[in-house]
Amino acid sequence: MTSKIYSADKTKYKQKTVSQRIEALFLNNLGKVVTRQQIIAAATDPITKKEPENWHQRLSELRTDKGYTILSWRDSRDLANQEYLMPxxxxxxxxxxxxxxxxxxxxxxxxxxxxxxEWQEDGQACMLAEGEKDPIGGGTVKLTPDHVTPHSINPDADRADPKQWQALCGRHQVMKKNYWDSGSGKINLIGILQSASKSQKEEALKFLNAYFGNE
Ligand SMILES: [Zn+2]
Structure with missing residues (x-):
């Protein structure tokens, strides 16, 4: 028996939701490398055999909403592209x-x-419409409410004030959580670095090397 789960195990995970099946896969494989193919196999609906298109978002939510640590090749140089690990x-x-x-x-x-x-980045709005295909993240766009300034929340007043809310697609909901720790109101610096491109990471590394006096 190896630590890998092959596609023959496609129906191994019978949990009700995509998120629960992915969670079970990682919990069964603590400390082991899990590949993209294994995640898709586990996430596949045990009855309809339909492969979920939003598995990547569900995976992000296990990190951001449930609080699991799931490393990817972005977090660890020991992991290859498309490999993940829950330590x-x-x-x-x-x-x-x-x-x-x-x-x-x-x-x-x-x-x-x-x-x-309504997500804005470098002055550019995302503008993906409800029901459209997301050309970057895959899947169908579903807009959900995002509280603009979570650290200043005044729940009763804010719930009725449209200015306190924006409509975000699923990909930008996840991105915002990466950028902003709504528990403490602090910027999630590591989350930003993880989601940054390679050239942005190199720029950050250059800055840190200069800051710490490395050559
Ligand atoms: Zn968006």
Whole structure:
């Protein structure tokens, strides 16, 4: 018996949701390398045999929402492209329970946003529309509410105020969580570095080397 799980095990994970099946796969393989193919095999619906298109997002949520540590080739040079590893099953303390806008408030946010993702990066809005295909992350765009300034939250007042909310696609919900630790209100610097491109990482490394007086 090896540590690898082959596609013959496709129906091994019978949990109800994609997220639960991926979680079970990692918990069964603590400290072991898990490949993209294994994740897709485990995430595949045990009854319909349908491969989920959003598995990558579910994986990100295991990190950001559930608090698992799941390393990828972005975090560890020991991992090859498309390899992942859960070193232990410890959970980081969870952020406070999610507050959502009131229905009427969310409706006016969606109208303002023209039912498109409002994420801004370098002055460019994402603009992916509800129901569209996400050309980068894959999957179908579903807009969900994001609290603009989670550290200043005043739950009762904010739930009715459209200015406190923006509509984000799933990919940018995950990205925002990487950039911003809503539990402490601090920027998640490591999350930013992990999601940065190689050239941005090189730039950061250059900065740190200069800062610490390395050559
Ligand atoms: Zn977006």
């Amino acid at each position: 232990h099953a410890d959970l980081r303390p969870k952020a406070a329970k999610r507050v959502l806008p009131l229905a009427a408030c969310w409706e006016s946010v969606l109208q303002r946003a023209d039912h498109k993702c």
